Amino acid sequence: MNIVILGSGNVATHLGRAFKMAGQSIVQVWSRNIDHAKELADTIGSEAVSDIDDLYTSADLYIIAVSDDAIRSVARQLKVGDKLIVHTSGSTPLEALDGVSEHTGVFYPLQTFSSNKAVDFRQIPIAIEANTPEDLAVIRSIADRLSERVKELNSSQRKALHVAAVLACNFTNHLYALSQELLEANNLDFDLIRPLIAETAGKINLNEPKAVQTGPAIRNDRGIIKSHLEMLKDQPDVYEIYEKLSQSIVNLHKRSQG
């Protein structure tokens, strides 16, 4: 199986490394910036390309792993006939590749990729989609080599999965950052709160989050909420987040009580 990766960012890099570790070589890596293409290509024993017309036209799969707003334009520059072309975006519909090839699909690894941290790809869910059952089978066979958790999702489900990941991952990380900022403004070390973060995340491995919600909002402890808001009054950003999330905890509780 000959695979070409278009892109050199975090997703392209982690995918490239995962393929290499799974014994699947990537024949070419394309990036507009040749240095970026080389950086990834060198680590995975591949060939770097910066002119998109220099790509082999005979590969079995072209993976477009670029930023969401660049997918369409990169796809349209790709002149490889009716080869199988996939993108790796959570929130871009399959239709974004319409007209580019008869054979299109999606290969979306759900993970928070930071360039400096290795991940265990076997546990990363990969959401796949394709125009035809045959293309889906090809995509699935490739995805199965990387992960034990391959799942067919339509574009609307995949987008819901992406939004859910933004809530549970990107936003929680930002709350960690706000928490650190507040601690440091009070001469406290972020280490004080790291065990709590681990416990909070660990707890939902075996529990439903709403069953283990704790804190002033779920207790409807208005005195404490008011005193916390008072402490945050000079940081309108955090103040509003505190207020909205506290209200949302109460609202979800009401919905659950039905």
Add this chain to the structure above:
Amino acid sequence: MNIVILGSGNVATHLGRAFKMAGQSIVQVWSRNIDHAKELADTIGSEAVSDIDDLYTSADLYIIAVSDDAIRSVARQLKVGDKLIVHTSGSTPLEALDGVSEHTGVFYPLQTFSSNKAVDFRQIPIAIEANTPEDLAVIRSIADRLSERVKELNSSQRKALHVAAVLACNFTNHLYALSQELLEANNLDFDLIRPLIAETAGKINLNEPKAVQTGPAIRNDRGIIKSHLEMLKDQPDVYEIYEKLSQSIVNLHKRSQG
């Protein structure tokens, strides 16, 4: 050392168990509801009391582990002379115990206690405070038996720590819950996102949160943000949270850039 616990909720229960495990017995457990007092007292080999006037007046330490808004009234009913009395609240100042005894303090274990999950108390930070160095030394010696992470904080720092914990723990758990709700509305299982949650929390063990922020907001990917908000338009709660947190990510990034 003779210790009395006032309260029978999550904090009282986890503290009682932790003391027992550390080889320190609790002589009495008080709760207005005798069944609640018994439930805890029985598991830790203690005596249950529901009339506050039945408490021994000769104990060395009285720990008031009740809800924040009940601390003052419980403290005022406690007629034990100038014994050492502490509360366990993050956001209640030490002064809440003024007039109750000459010897007062705070013993605040920073953790998210759910009744059904055991915790490793040795790793739980305990913030302590007292009116006098002598009382602080007594409180510290007791706290040291439970945890390796005992720290003296003043009331204002302790409150900041509590707010930081609400952000990093209570609110992140709520985001997990919202994430689950969104997934299930799209016939997707919360299990899909559990590895991502573990990875997100694990990542900040060795990194500063703001250095590993990912997602549409930090990339300033307005197209994706707009399409996510479109998906959330019928849930005003989640819509606003998505909007505020995305903006806050951008704002924090600007602050960091200085």
